[in-house]
Amino acid sequence: TAAHDLTFWEKQIDAINTLLAQKGLRRTDENRRYIEMLGHDAYESLGYYERWTAALAQQLIAKGVLTQDEIDAKVADVRGRLGADAGT
Numbered sequence: 001t002a003a004h005d006l007t008f009w010e011k012q013i014d015a016i017n018t019l020l021a022q023k024g025l026r027r028t029d030e031n032r033r034y035i036e037m038l039g040h041d042a043y044e045s046l047g048y049y050e051r052w053t054a055a056l057a058q059q060l061i062a063k064g065v066l067t068q069d070e071i072d073a074k075v076a077d078v079r080g081r082l083g084a085d086a087g088t
Contacts, residue, residue, distance in 0.1 A: 010049040017052060026059055034058050 006014070020026035034055035035043070046054065060066045 013049045013052050013056070017056060020056065020060075025063060025065065026056065030059055031055055 017026065017031075021028075031052070035051050037058070038046070038051060038054055042054065043051065057066070057071055061068055061071070
């Protein structure tokens with residue numbers, strides 16, 4: 001695939017990924033394992049930073065940093081602020 005300029009949210013995920021690593025909440029081997037755990041269909045349908053986002057969310061849930069309910073509530077909040085077409 002051709003390189004592209006990172007979008008704002010991709011830069012945010014990159015920064016979160018780096019911060020979590022610095023705080024000891026994420027390791028490269030864990031991230032790779034969680035990305036692999038997404039399964040073939042998800043891996044093929046998600047973009048690079050979307051896979052990072054999904055893997056990071058699952059790692060934070062597994063470590064008790066966040067709950068799925070907290071993540072779902074924040075996603076609903078953001079979608080509500082962006083409008084109905086934000087989920088498409």
